[in-house]
Structure formats: C-alpha cells, structure tokens
Amino acid sequence: MNDTTETLEHRLSGIHAALVKDETELVDEVVADLEPAEIALLLESLPPADRIRLWERVPAEVDGEVLLHVHDEVRSTLLDDMDHAEIVAAATGLDTTDLADLFEDLPQLVAEDMLRSMDEQQRQRLQETLAFEEDSAGRLMRTDTIGVRADVSLETVHRFLRWKETVPDNTDALMVVDRNGLVVGILPLARLVSHDTDMAVADLMDSDVDFISMGMKSRDVATLFQTHDLSSAPVVDDEGRLLGRIVIEDIVDVIRDNSEQALMNMAGLDEEEDLFAPVLPSARRRAVWLGINLLTAFLAAGVIGRFEAALDQIVALAVLMPIVASMGGIAGSQTLTLAIRGMALGQISRTNSQWLMRKEIGIAILNGVGWALVVALLAILWFKSLGIGVIIAIALVINMLAAGIAGIAIPLVLKRMGIDPALSGSVVLTTVTDVVGFMAFLGLATLFLL
C-alpha cells in the first residue's frame, strides 16, 4: 500500500533539508520510494546545486524515465552533468517513442554513438519516428501495438496473448487488421474477456473506429480523445495501414502541456522555462518581452506628450489619466481571456463572432457608463471641477468600448495571421487601451477645457 496523502511539498522540504545536511542515506531512501515523474518534479523544484546533488543519487536505471518527465530546460542541465556513457545507458532502456523525445536534446557525439550502437531495425524505427513533425500523432504514438485478424476466434486471440505472456503497458484494446495491414476495427480487452471464446473477432470488434492520421496535430488528437471519450485509438498512414496507437495516458501530458503553454505565453514566458534557471539566461530571455512592452509604453508616452499643453495647465489630468487607461486594460483583458478560451475550444467562428462583438459592446456600454458615473463623481469631488468629471466619464466609456471591440478583434486577427493570440494578444490589447485611453481623455480635455 502506498501512502498517497503526503504531498509533494512535504517531500520537497524533507529532501531539500537532507540534501543540505548531506544525509545521503535519507535521500536514497526517499528517492527509492518515488516514481520517475515525482523525482522529475523534485529535481525541477531544486536550485541548481541541490538539483545536481539529488540527480547524482537517482538510480541509473530510472535516469531515462526521469529525463523524459522534466521540462526541456531542466533536462539540459541534467544532461550537462552526465558523462557520455551515463547518457547512453540512460537512453538505452527507452522505447522508440520516448527515445525520439530525448534524442534531439542529446549532445551530437552521444547521439551519433547511440545510433552506431543500435541494430538496423532499431535505427530505422528511430529515424522513422524522428521524421514525423514534433507535436504530431506520429511522434505521440506508441509502436508496440498488438494487431489481430478479424477472422480468428477469441480463443485464438486468448492463446496468442498467453503465448506472448505480456501485453504492452496501457493496452486496453487490440487493433484488428486485415491481410494488408489496414485497420478494420478495435477489440477492447473488456469485450474480449466478457464474451464466449468461440465468437469471431469480427463479430465482437468495434468497427466504428476513430482513426488518427499520422500527421494530425497533438492538440487536435487531444480534442478528439476528449470529445469522443476515447481511451486509445489506432494511428494509420495515408492508406489506412496500422502504424501504432495513441493512449489516453499520453494525451494527459498533451493537455497539461497545452494549458501550461497558454498560461506561460500570456506572460511572454516559454513553457519549458526552468523555475530555477540561473539569473543570466533568465534575465536575457525575459528582456525581450520587456523590450516589446517598452515600445508600447513609449508609444503611450508619445500620445501623452502630444498633450503637454493640457497637462501643463491642468495638473488633475496627469493625476487621473492612468485610471482611464487602467480600466480599459482590465475590461479588455476580460474579453480577451474569454475569446482566447473560446478559440482554444474551437467555439469562435466567422458566424458567431459578430454576435460576440455586439455582446461585448453591450457590456462595455453598461459597465462603461456605470463606472464612468462613479469615477466622474469622485473626480468632481476631488478636483472641484464639473468639466473634468464629464470628460473623464466620456473618455472612460470610449476606452471601454475600444477595449471590448479590441478584445474580440485582436485574437481573431492574430489567429488569421497565424500568431498565437495567447502569446501576443495582451501586449497588443494594452497598446490599444493605453493609446485610446490617453488620447480620449487628454484630447477631450484639450478641446473643451483649455
């Protein structure tokens, strides 16, 4: 029985303390009790020096599995610590799919050496897998599929499986193929075990199969698994011949990676970023995003600069102007987030985007007018000027309208341009709400208050 109640955070504190105190026996004890994915999480949770100390205590036989579970950036810090022979040993135990995952991160000399040490069949399989695009079904599939023929009896299938003695991990169905290797159905193990053995596979198999073509994007495969409630599905080539299978256990990783990517991209970060990366490379990577945002900040400053006369005469404008920009930014980011979620689920198309736009305009008018009255009242009380109150109210409504429209339009346009809306949507949106906000408020003030 495993104790499933202890959280990772507890283990983390424990192992971190043990590492610091150099209590290697305690470390070994904890590590021996962990799954590779848990060791991976622990390694990712440690600062570089402690991470390497833990890595050196991880038993060589799980090295490969652990490397598969860490993010790319952490993986390279771990590989840096291994010598040639250790890497080869770690990679040797992996199946083709997993090895392909790791292969492109290996130092060139190690990779060449590994290729040389493989037999012809292994090498060919690896090269076939590597030929598929990353994030495609071909890279995601497992090749250890069991295929059976439709015209045999269940008894024959049972005998065949007993003769094999083991069934590959995460097998919940056998693939039924014809004489030419074309997939004609699938036979779930649950059906196999609950029917008389003299039935034929053909009578029992599920022939209404969701085929996955080898080039299908992982993201689309994940959607298919979710909407069709699949546990596994055959991957086929262009002729419909069986190449492998994708199982839901691997889909879970795709879903987690995709959601992590959306979250990280919205802050201009890479989802492979190591939480404990050294300062210098981290700073360099984040600098790019800061630079892009500096451009938009200077754009906004440029807009403000055009109204120096107004600011010079009425200091209240400078005090209040960030409110107009900020409310637009918040309203816009709400609309943008809803639109990004809708687009990720495939729910926004040309046919309904106009309805959405009208809805957001309606919301912008209601919330714009409502909060504009509050802001106007406070501004009038603060600065004893009716004019400023009226102008900030109008500017606020204008900016919230712009935010609502931009929140729907920006992700649609970015997507059509082939740019991920989650990555750049918020910068573009902030630019719009800053520029419109400052221009409306200071422009109206220039027109009517000077």
Added chain:
Amino acid sequence: MNDTTETLEHRLSGIHAALVKDETELVDEVVADLEPAEIALLLESLPPADRIRLWERVPAEVDGEVLLHVHDEVRSTLLDDMDHAEIVAAATGLDTTDLADLFEDLPQLVAEDMLRSMDEQQRQRLQETLAFEEDSAGRLMRTDTIGVRADVSLETVHRFLRWKETVPDNTDALMVVDRNGLVVGILPLARLVSHDTDMAVADLMDSDVDFISMGMKSRDVATLFQTHDLSSAPVVDDEGRLLGRIVIEDIVDVIRDNSEQALMNMAGLDEEEDLFAPVLPSARRRAVWLGINLLTAFLAAGVIGRFEAALDQIVALAVLMPIVASMGGIAGSQTLTLAIRGMALGQISRTNSQWLMRKEIGIAILNGVGWALVVALLAILWFKSLGIGVIIAIALVINMLAAGIAGIAIPLVLKRMGIDPALSGSVVLTTVTDVVGFMAFLGLATLFLL
C-alpha cells in the same frame, strides 16, 4: 470509419448556417453524427436563440449526456428550456455519479419528483454520493467497479465475466478484495488475458496499489494519476473498504477544468462563464472585478496626486511616469506567472522560496539596469534633461526590484491566507508596481529636480 479531420469550427459554421435558414433536416443529420461532448461544444458556441433551436433538435436520449458536458451556466440555460417531464427523462438514464453532478442544478420540484420516482437503493446511492464534497474523490468515482477475490483462479474470473456478458465502460482493471471488502490489489485486464487460466488471482495481482481515500481532493487525485502514471485506482473508505474506482478518462476532465480555471481566474472571470451569456448578467459579474481594479487605480491616482507640485512644474514627468509603472507591471507579471505555475505543481516551499527570491532580485537588477539605461537615454534625448534621465533610470530599477520581490512574495502570502493566487495575485501585484513606480519616480523628481 469516422472522419476525424473536420474541425469543430467547420461544423459550427455549417450548423449555424443551417439553423439560421431553418434547415432542420440538415441539422438533424449533423447532430445524429456527433458525440454528446461535441453537441455540448456546439451548444456552447451558439448565441442564445440559436442554441435553443439546436437544443430542441437534440434527440432526447442524449439530453442527459449533453447536459453533463456543458459548463454550469450553459446548463442552466438549457434546463430552463425543458419542461418537468423532459428533465426527468434526461436524468433517468444517467448513472449515480453523473446524476449527482446534475442533481444540484435541477429545479427543486423536479429534484423532489426524481427522488420519489427512484427505488430505495437508487435513492440511497444518490444521497451517499451527494454527501461527498464537490471536487472530492467520492464525487469523482464510479461505483460500477468489478471486485474479485484473491483466492480464485483466473478461470473463475473469466467465467464470471462471461456470465456478466458486459464489463462497465472504461474498465481496464478488476479490483481484488478480501472477504471483508478490503482492497488487497488490482488485476489489470492486460494481465488477465496474458496468463494461464489456472493461476490464482493472488499470484498475478498487483498488490502495490495506490489507494485513493474518498475525501481526497480531485486536484490531488489528478496529480497522483499523473505522477504515478495510473490508468485507474480504487477509492476506499477510512477502513480500506472498496467504494468505487476513478478512471483516467475522468481525470482528463479534472485537468482541463483546473487549467481553464487558472486562465479565467487570472482575468477575474469564473470558469463556468457562458461565452454567449446575455449582456446584463455578464456585465454585472464583470463589474465586480472592474470595481476592485478601480480601487487600485484610485490608489495610484492618489499617489500621483501627492506630487502635484512636481507635475505642475515639469510636464515631462506626466509623460514618462506610465513607463515606470508599466515596466514594473510586466516584469512582475512574469515572476508572478512562474510562481503560480510552480505553486500549482507543488514545487515551491519554504525551503526554496528564498533561493527564488534571490534569483528574481538578480534578474530585476540586470533587466532593471539594462532597460533603465535605454529609457534614460531616450528620456534625455526627448526632454533634453539629464536630471530626468537619471531619475527615471533609478525609479525603474527600484520598481523592477519591487516587482520581482512582490511577484514571489504575493502568491506565497495569498496562499498562506487561503486565497487562490491565480485569482487575486495580479490585482495586488499591479497595485504594488503602480504605487511604487509612481512614488519612486515622482518622489525622486520632487527631491532632486524642484
């Protein structure tokens, strides 16, 4: 063979057009070809009037399944359109777990009627399920588990399953229980089919089982499934007696819901929000978030207001001040996002948070100084004033330092207070970077330039 290449967006456009043109036959044809989860996605993708038209074309026998797949808010719009008898019919086909999911959303009269129409056993099961907390393993588990005894032979198991004729959906393993109903192991179907039938269950079962206690949080169950690479696991009561099973197919939903929640919460939205909700309720819900942000905007304005003298004398300060606030906000949100991801994965604890803080301070100094030089140069060129350049550079470094520290400290403090950092982290952070940014820049200007 199913065509898996047509995307949801294409189908959506097609069905939307057909609905608008009242081509009910075409609509029926498309709907007949879809899985309940796909119908649910389509319904969610339609404006209210079209959604109801499509809902009325959905065959009654899948109504229950579709209701399970839509978000809460959409569900209530669909339930509103159904009469008493339709709701009862839709709910009747569901198993206890699914019914419990739906039950709390049913109109009270319908719920009472349903309880009356159930037999004693059904009613008791439903009440037991409802007694578990939402988002707990007890609510997530399926109760249609097949239990077998350890001392029987595989042959007996085979005979038993053939006698039952069907195995519940998504069964990939049988639970092995002793005479008192205590779980002693699990028997994967893959092992059952690949071994000689005269073996005993006890010799073949996996007794190193990850038990899930009925009160465990869904989120923790999902983590366990991912780190231990599980496909299914038994749920047990406090004594270790078998209550049910959780399968990876349901974990996928938990993972998706959690990631959706993080994304939506960061914009102050509820993950159950209907993309096509009517304007009025949507506006009301979002108004709260805007109001909270208005408070922080006024706080920032209040800070600016304290430096009216400086703004009155040097108009360049008003032009440049948003740059200081904005760069701090961006830098802080990068740190915050990394911290929120790390906390969601359980990777941040007391032991490593200091290391992280030092790292973020390092990055803030590097990027702060780097971009401060750029901003200073541009400011000097723009306003021909060395003083302003020096002051904006110092203010920028100060604000980026504050952003880095706040980006780590805020989520840690919020979590200790039991508040979801994804929900309120960004408001608190923006308040800090706005206040510090304006205060540093305008304060330094007041001290040294007036």
